[in-house]
Amino acid sequence: MLDVTHYIECAAHFFFFFFSSFSSGCSVECLSTESHLQELSRLEHVCCAALGVNRKNICNFEVEYLCDYKRVQEEELYLVKWKGYSDSECSWEPRRHLRCFNLLRQFHRDLERELLRKKVVARCPRTLDSSLSHYVVLKAKQRQWLRLWEQHLNSKRAHPGLITVENEVDLEGPPKDFVYINEYRVGEGVTITKSAVGCKCRDCFTDERGCCPGGFQHKFAYNEEGQVKVKPGFPIYECNSLCRCGPSCPNRVVQKGIQYNFCIFRTPDGRGWGVRTLEKIRKNSFVMEYVGEIITSDEAERRGQIYDRQGATYLFDLDYIEDVYTVDAAHYGNISHFVNHSCKPNLQVYNVFIDNQDERLPRIAFFSTRTIRTGEELTFDYRMQVDPVDVESTKMDTNFGLAGLTGSPKKRRRVECKCGTNSCRKYLF
Structure with missing residues (x-):
């Protein structure tokens, strides 16, 4: 069986070769994306210079979006959808562990707007009902689709204006x-x-x-x-x-x-x-x-x-x-x-x-x-x-x-x- 560490290092070097070759006019098919290899490297606790994974950031995982919210006593907890992982692998994380400040701000902005639309007096309840958590997830997914569409539009435009x-x-x-x-x-x-x-x-x-x-x-x-x-x-x-x-x-x-x-x-x-x-x-x-x-x-x-x-x-x-x-x-x-x-x-x-x-x-x-x-x-x-x-x-x-x-x-x-x-x-x- 192929050693995981050896696989990651080989794949990383292959990935690097793919992009350097592509820039020089030669290209080969790469079966794994850079982000996927980074996630695999962190999951297996393997440092890899070619992927930019080192001892300082090996335990850093990227938050894709926030799914839910609750307060237990005075601690704020968020249900996190991790990038590269399935919905079943979402986990509750305390706010102090999260460094996704823009996502946190956007989550509460979406939540407040939906509470206002529903004419709910409480600014932020201790727990969200299923309709609220469902809404913030749909809003987060919509924002992803719109960002992808925005990138697509800009890739097709032939004019200076963004x-x-x-x-x-x-x-x-x-x-x-x-x-x-x-x-x-x-x-x-x-x-x-x-x-x-x-x-x-x-x-x-x-x-x-x-x-x-x-x-x-x-x-x-x-x-x-x-x-x-x-x-x-x-x-x-x-x-x-x-x-x-x-x-x-x-x-x-x-x-x-x-x-x-x-x-x-x-x-x-x-x-x-x-x-x-x-x-x-x-x-x-x-x-x-x-x-x-x-x-x-x-x-x-x-x-x-x-x-x-x-x-x-x-x-x-x-x-x-x-x-x-x-x-x-x-x-x-x-x-x-x-x-x-x-x-x-x-x-x-x-x-x-x-x-x-x-x-x-x-x-x-x-x-x-x-x-x-x-x-x-x-x-x-x-x-x-x-x-x-x-x-x-x-x-x-x-x-x-x-x-x-x-x-x-x-x-x-x-x-x-x-x-x-x-x-x-x-x-x-």
Whole structure:
């Protein structure tokens, strides 16, 4: 029989070899994770330098979450779920043995909120009834799922802005069947043709006529700070991959992606998930794109009827020139998937053209309508319209039309608006 100490040391060195080989381009399969080997090492009281297990920390076990609480005389005891061990191996531990201060604080915060919801006067009872202990366990597991989802979202994003996830409202976990993407996914029957020309400017900001906007008889969209200066309804033509200018060109804003850190959070008023900014956003700044699967309007009509029965929809008409294509962000999308409606929004829609010049397939960009404070929720108007008086009298701009959800209002069931603003229209449709 293989000696346990020898096994751990061999496995640790194999684990170290696996990661060093992986970094050099060679990889082999490792059957044990580092954390599993650390737990096995501590269980067998074996020190291993390769795993970072020594005499000082050999008796340290990681708390995964806290399951229950009781006070015996004046001593506080917690039922601990240990990381890497089954539920049957949970153990009661005195508080003085626990160094998981954040988990302890979170446990009592969850407990106090549930007691408040149940209108229980006692701040912290001597023992928890089964419903309370069940709740704190579900909350701890939900927090784990949300952290994993947060890590997954950040591993998929191709933009600088970080994503955090928070739910302090209910037990809802990550949405099912949602795939994070960074650019349009092309659906059946849709073809995107790349631009065949690029500008030759040495300085795009000063050579407005010779740059991409001027080539399409439109104004340069940004000022020196990268803020949009054209009115809603005017198209934005950015420099593309064929242009001579580099990535620092002032006419490359939307294509640089999301620059701000955002939090996907659970709203407390029944609006589901929402998005708030973790940084101050200046007025007229690019915030995010609305991306999803590009489908034909016929397919959008079919899906819209299904989404209506489900009580939600993420269909956005690309009706800048004509109503031919729609963006469906129900299953494929970015953080804009979670942005809620408001009748008084802080985001405004602009049509943007970069590598694709097909006027039927603009990219949908959200810019801030005002300064947005740190912690403020981001919103846009699902029925946003542009005042034709303020729009240039060209074919493209006067037909900007409705930048909202697809489908005829007569065919859609009425959906109550919950934005809560003074100017609320009461219904989305």
